[in-house]
Amino acid sequence: MNCRKDCRKGRINNTQTVGNIFIKTAVRAESSRRLRLKREMWSLFIAKKKGMSVPRVIDYYIDHKGQEVLKTEAVINGKVLTTFPIGLQIQVMKKIGSEILKLELVSEKFGWPNPNTLKGEFDKWGLFLYDFTRRYGQRLVDRSILPNNFLESLLERISGFNFNLKNSGLVHRDIKPNNILCTENLNEYWLIDWENSLLGDQLFDLASYGANYGRDCLWEGLADGFGSSAVMPEKYELYEMIVLIGAIDFYRNQGIDYSQKLKKLLRM
Numbered sequence: 001m002n003c004r005k006d007c008r009k010g011r012i013n014n015t016q017t018v019g020n021i022f023i024k025t026a027v028r029a030e031s032s033r034r035l036r037l038k039r040e041m042w043s044l045f046i047a048k049k050k051g052m053s054v055p056r057v058i059d060y061y062i063d064h065k066g067q068e069v070l071k072t073e074a075v076i077n078g079k080v081l082t083t084f085p086i087g088l089q090i091q092v093m094k095k096i097g098s099e100i101l102k103l104e105l106v107s108e109k110f111g112w113p114n115p116n117t118l119k120g121e122f123d124k125w126g127l128f129l130y131d132f133t134r135r136y137g138q139r140l141v142d143r144s145i146l147p148n149n150f151l152e153s154l155l156e157r158i159s160g161f162n163f164n165l166k167n168s169g170l171v172h173r174d175i176k177p178n179n180i181l182c183t184e185n186l187n188e189y190w191l192i193d194w195e196n197s198l199l200g201d202q203l204f205d206l207a208s209y210g211a212n213y214g215r216d217c218l219w220e221g222l223a224d225g226f227g228s229s230a231v232m233p234e235k236y237e238l239y240e241m242i243v244l245i246g247a248i249d250f251y252r253n254q255g256i257d258y259s260q261k262l263k264k265l266l267r268m
Helices: 034-050 084-105 123-141 148-160 203-213 217-226 235-254 259-267
Strands: 006-009 014-019 020-027 057-062 068-073 079-083 110-113 121-122 169-172 178-185 189-191 196-201
Touching: 020 034, 020 178, 034 057, 034 068, 034 110, 079 217, 084 169, 084 178, 084 189, 110 123, 121 123, 121 196, 121 235, 123 196, 148 235, 169 203, 203 217, 203 235, 203 259, 235 259
Parallel strands: none
Antiparallel strands: 006 014, 014 020, 020 068, 057 068, 079 178, 110 121, 110 196, 169 196, 178 189
């Protein structure tokens, strides 16, 4: 099997382009995100149904090695895809911000989609956030990365906060220019890589970008798409802190330097 142009080897996934098809293979299983490409397939179906600009799923299966394989479209109307030029990224992020709002009212459940039922595992959004923060935060406390009193204070804030979310939307969790592909004439685009998606508050997508990359001009473009009224300061800050907890634990597990993210978290 020959790759046409793009073969990327990652820590947990390999992606290659063969003809008009993207082939993503999960080369490393994760207990915390079991069947993550099945979840991505489901998220792509939902996003496509809701009218968002995403690739069409062609196939999903588990190969003879026990690895998940997800195949999706690699061209739009016969046109080759590329990344967006830097000068247009703000404009595109704004479009993505407005498009992600199409994915609201997806379910009455919250959290990670169960790989078997593909429904959220929590009745309330706040319960999922508390569980997420406690689970990954405790790992950091146990390794003396995060002070226990900091984690306890954050958990208390989460448990006492009224998130006022009755239904969940689909949350991508990794919106960034590298996950947005366009045609060479820049008229059409796709948001890709949905394997990290969950069911919850779509403002979490904005916070995920802000926590990982800062509130730069691309963050502002994404925020404009969401609408300024959607960014409530106290809730947004909580979201950024929760995202940082998960990111630091992921970086730790992957052997990546997390010192700057830890400093940012402790300053909040």
